[in-house]
Amino acid sequence: MNFSQNVTWITITSIIVVILLILIVPKNRIREAWINFLFFQTLTWGTGVILAQYHLLKSPFRIFPKATTQDFFNDFTIFPAVSVIYYFLYPFQQKWYIQLFFILGSSVIIGIYDFSVEKFTDLKRYIHWSVIHQFILSILFNLGSLWFTVWFFKKSKNDTQVRS
Amino acid sequence: MNVNTIIEALVWIISFLLLFLFVPKHKIRDAWISFLFMQLPSWILGLAAVQFRLISYPSRFFAHAVQTSFTFEFLAFPVISVLFNIYYPTQMRLVWRLLYALAFPSVIVTIEILILRYTDLIEYIHWNGYLSWISLLLTLFLSYGFYKWFLHREM
Numbered sequence: 001m002n003f004s005q006n007v008t009w010i011t012i013t014s015i016i017v018v019i020l021l022i023l024i025v026p027k028n029r030i031r032e033a034w035i036n037f038l039f040f041q042t043l044t045w046g047t048g049v050i051l052a053q054y055h056l057l058k059s060p061f062r063i064f065p066k067a068t069t070q071d072f073f074n075d076f077t078i079f080p081a082v083s084v085i086y087y088f089l090y091p092f093q094q095k096w097y098i099q100l101f102f103i104l105g106s107s108v109i110i111g112i113y114d115f116s117v118e119k120f121t122d123l124k125r126y127i128h129w130s131v132i133h134q135f136i137l138s139i140l141f142n143l144g145s146l147w148f149t150v151w152f153f154k155k156s157k158n159d160t161q162v163r164s
Numbered sequence: 165m166n167v168n169t170i171i172e173a174l175v176w177i178i179s180f181l182l183l184f185l186f187v188p189k190h191k192i193r194d195a196w197i198s199f200l201f202m203q204l205p206s207w208i209l210g211l212a213a214v215q216f217r218l219i220s221y222p223s224r225f226f227a228h229a230v231q232t233s234f235t236f237e238f239l240a241f242p243v244i245s246v247l248f249n250i251y252y253p254t255q256m257r258l259v260w261r262l263l264y265a266l267a268f269p270s271v272i273v274t275i276e277i278l279i280l281r282y283t284d285l286i287e288y289i290h291w292n293g294y295l296s297w298i299s300l301l302l303t304l305f306l307s308y309g310f311y312k313w314f315l316h317r318e319m
Contacts, residue, residue, distance in 0.1 A: 035196075035197070039200055067213075067214035070230070
């Protein structure tokens with residue numbers, strides 16, 4: 001795998017995600033997007049450090065190679081952005097099995113993306129890791145971020161009112 | 165356990181204590197905004213500082229995963245930013261606000277220099293205390309600006 005292929009992957013993925021964000025996030029709900037994005041970053045940063053520390057994953061091609069062994073690009077920009085998209089598309093009003101289908105379906109898509117990253121680029125190598133782990137983690141993180149964002153903007157009498 | 169590990173562990177304990185003691189229950193969302201936001205500049209600048217050999221952290225947690233100070237960037241500095249934003253004296257006169265703002269980086273740099281001198285947790289390569297002071301001040305204001313923007317549509 002050479003340099004230009006990795007860079008092409010990064011460029012194309014970024015463009016697609018930015019376009020999706022612009023299309024999906026309503027302008028007047030940008031605060032919800034921020035909270036979701038930042039919270040997801042905290043989750044991936046914390047767990048990513050542990051995963052890299054115990055050699056579960058590695059990232060041969062990465063930004064800041066002397067400072068971190070984590071996959072900066074996917075963990076800190078793409079997956080948090082995808083979590084924002086997830087939050088805005090989530091079928092809150094629908095029946096439980098439609099919600100379940102959404103949760104499983106989106107994590108399958110994320111899993112396929114992650115697997116392709118592993119296969120076609122040097123951004124990520126699974127060591128003691130598999131696409132199943134990734135699938136479970138992405139369900140937990142996306143739902144975690146979703147719940148956090150919902151809690152954050154829940155109207156409450158005593159708490160600071162944060163207008164969305 | 166050596167002294168470095170003990171001090172780094174103490175930073176974790178003190179940071180959580182500060183949160184529990186100084187964040188009132190009704191300000192918990194304010195605290196979250198500041199905490200989550202501050203991680204972003206703290207982490208990116210921290211990475212850059214190590215990448216460009218400005219600072220190194222010879223003894224650190226998660227030494228294999230990161231060459232930066234996870235403890236400071238992930239926890240300690242965001243916690244400081246939380247306190248800075250929650251207690252910022254908006255109603256006071258300019259001179260008090262200025263003193264308040266300048267006191268924060270001054271205290272942090274003082275502690276940093278003590279840690280630099282007596283432990284292996286941090287080592288300046290192409291760096292000095294003044295640069296620390298300025299970058300702390302700027303990032304604290306950046307986080308405060310975000311916090312203000314978040315709470316009020318118009319600043």
